[in-house]
Amino acid sequence: MISVTNANKRYGTFQALDDVSLEIPAGTLTALLGPSGSGKSTLLRAIAGLEDLDSGSVVIAGQDVTHVPPQRRGIGFVFQHYAAFKHMTVRDNVAFGLTIRKRPKAEISKRVDELLEVVGLAGFQHRYPAQLSGGQRQRMALARALAVDPQVLLLDEPFGALDAKVRDDLRRWLRRLHDEVHVTTVLVTHDQEEALDVADRIAVLNAGRIEQVGSPDELYEQPANPFVMSFLGSVSRLNGEVARPHDLRIERDQQRAAAEAQRTGVHVTEAVVERLVRLGFEVRVELSHTTHAGEQFFAQLTRAQAAELQLAIGDHVYVLPTRTLPTEEEFPALAV
Amino acid sequence: MKLSTPSRIALRTIALLYLTVLLAVPIVTILWRTFEPGLATFWASIRTPAAISAFNLSLLIVAITVPINVVFGVVTALALVRGRFPGRRLLSGIVDLPFAVSPIVVGVSLIMLWGVHGWFGGLANLGIQVIFGLPGMVIATIFVTLPFVVREVEPVLHEIGTEQEQAAATLGASRWQTFARITLPAIRWGLTYGIVLTVARALGEFGAVIMVSAGFPGVSQTLTLLVHSRYMDDHNVHGAYSAATLLMFLAIVTLLLMTVLDRKRPAAQSAALPATIAPAPTPDPAEDTPRSAA
Numbered sequence: 001m002i003s004v005t006n007a008n009k010r011y012g013t014f015q016a017l018d019d020v021s022l023e024i025p026a027g028t029l030t031a032l033l034g035p036s037g038s039g040k041s042t043l044l045r046a047i048a049g050l051e052d053l054d055s056g057s058v059v060i061a062g063q064d065v066t067h068v069p070p071q072r073r074g075i076g077f078v079f080q081h082y083a084a085f086k087h088m089t090v091r092d093n094v095a096f097g098l099t100i101r102k103r104p105k106a107e108i109s110k111r112v113d114e115l116l117e118v119v120g121l122a123g124f125q126h127r128y129p130a131q132l133s134g135g136q137r138q139r140m141a142l143a144r145a146l147a148v149d150p151q152v153l154l155l156d157e158p159f160g161a162l163d164a165k166v167r168d169d170l171r172r173w174l175r176r177l178h179d180e181v182h183v184t185t186v187l188v189t190h191d192q193e194e195a196l197d198v199a200d201r202i203a204v205l206n207a208g209r210i211e212q213v214g215s216p217d218e219l220y221e222q223p224a225n226p227f228v229m230s231f232l233g234s235v236s237r238l239n240g241e242v243a244r245p246h247d248l249r250i251e252r253d254q255q256r257a258a259a260e261a262q263r264t265g266v267h268v269t270e271a272v273v274e275r276l277v278r279l280g281f282e283v284r285v286e287l288s289h290t291t292h293a294g295e296q297f298f299a300q301l302t303r304a305q306a307a308e309l310q311l312a313i314g315d316h317v318y319v320l321p322t323r324t325l326p327t328e329e330e331f332p333a334l335a336v
Numbered sequence: 337m338k339l340s341t342p343s344r345i346a347l348r349t350i351a352l353l354y355l356t357v358l359l360a361v362p363i364v365t366i367l368w369r370t371f372e373p374g375l376a377t378f379w380a381s382i383r384t385p386a387a388i389s390a391f392n393l394s395l396l397i398v399a400i401t402v403p404i405n406v407v408f409g410v411v412t413a414l415a416l417v418r419g420r421f422p423g424r425r426l427l428s429g430i431v432d433l434p435f436a437v438s439p440i441v442v443g444v445s446l447i448m449l450w451g452v453h454g455w456f457g458g459l460a461n462l463g464i465q466v467i468f469g470l471p472g473m474v475i476a477t478i479f480v481t482l483p484f485v486v487r488e489v490e491p492v493l494h495e496i497g498t499e500q501e502q503a504a505a506t507l508g509a510s511r512w513q514t515f516a517r518i519t520l521p522a523i524r525w526g527l528t529y530g531i532v533l534t535v536a537r538a539l540g541e542f543g544a545v546i547m548v549s550a551g552f553p554g555v556s557q558t559l560t561l562l563v564h565s566r567y568m569d570d571h572n573v574h575g576a577y578s579a580a581t582l583l584m585f586l587a588i589v590t591l592l593l594m595t596v597l598d599r600k601r602p603a604a605q606s607a608a609l610p611a612t613i614a615p616a617p618t619p620d621p622a623e624d625t626p627r628s629a630a
Contacts, residue, residue, distance in 0.1 A: 048506060049506075050502055050505070050506070069505070070502075070505045070506045071505055071506075071508050071509065071510065072508075073506075075506055076506065076507075077502070077503065077506035079499050079502070079503060081499060083499035083500050083502065083503035084500075085500055085503070085504075085518060086500075086522070087521045087522065096504070096507050096509075096517075097507035097508050100504075100507060100508045100509045100513060101508060141503075144503075144507065145506070145507075147507075148507060148508060
């Protein structure tokens, strides 16, 4: 378990961390999610000891490590750009932490073999980092971090420099790895999809503060404030309601729409179809309000739904939410 | 721009003539004059006590200068690249000073500082002779060769950044271990280059050294000073040519070393060198799909 208490960090006039307190339960995979400059990387680096806090404390597994250098914090750290030791083979890279600790040769060799197997680089041990792809380099970096049996594994945008496809695969692979190894893991990302996909818990940061901490579902369904709501996914603003685009229902018939709205207690929004975009399995329907001219929003339908409605550009439709989020005015003022 | 054949040939001829007149002719003349009386005469003239002493003194000065420049050069480069302190730009300018100042000015200023009547002249009364002794020549040589290691190592340090060092720290490496295992191997090509340039410059330095050397043949003459004194004072023209050839030989060895290293450098930084250790097919994109995490 990691606890950060009242952490402050300032770079000149820029407040990177503003009285941040966060508890990360043992064994979880927690994502620190936020836009760039939100302080998420600073927080991670403070946990690692790569950044000194101006005030506040960091406790890892019951030990106050605020003034302990990174060497003795029992951490594994993975950098966005791999930080591979370029002049060493994959094998020497992974063995580095154990070599520094002067473990017996046989033990190092056994452990490195094991880890290379786990990360799927067994056949690459004599390669140099320059001979690996980005995804392979990052898996090597993960093996290197895991070799020293860290109490916590800290990942700083580990998939940020990779192609979309490789990123997806590695993300899923990391999740499986975590389910097997159970090391307390903290992952920094600016990609809400990544956080929702891989993490048990998400802490959303903005402007050096923590906005909300919770499970992916909690954050997505019950955002504590407008920032979390819009950062975790797109929102569509209707007449009097806010909803996720996939929670919108489109009706061609006014009567049916009104009846349905009556039943569920929501408003009906009249709109015109502006554009239809096919995104693989989904269809994104871009709409504009007929009442507030020019204001646009969009709905996400499945292909089957879209086909059934037979939508065309210029059609008048009636939109109602099947599930709503709080509107800006409904958020408690203190949460912002 | 594509040149016509005649103008291309004309340009090449001009370039070649220029190089021939300015570089090739003087060197060939020296070699010709050196070996004209025969190899035995040449051999004899570089085996005189004065020549042997000059040869040894030149190498001794190089042997003292290089380690000092390596240590301070690397430390200075680290400070310039990694340091955040007031006066960093000033320090960077000072490092370039030896390029701007004429060596003879260095010699004069050293006499003013370390000479009997200089600020630190008291040392001479304690029996430590700086000016007109080995220490003075070493100090002068260090001054003129100071920028090479710094300027070669600096860009490499910039390029490698600090992430590898941070990674080493999180893996438990102390500062010294990180330096020895991560930083030093990463800068070794820049450092080697800097050393080679330092050696070449230290061997060839004349202006600063002549000011602070007593110039006694067989005692405090470097090879450059030997060439000078044989030619100017002894009117021993052949002896001067022979010593010059010897000096040239040392410089050529240094240059060859640099060329060999230069050829090795890109190989070591790309994938080509490790390929000799393990035959490496180009990374297959399909390999990016992680294998089962068994």
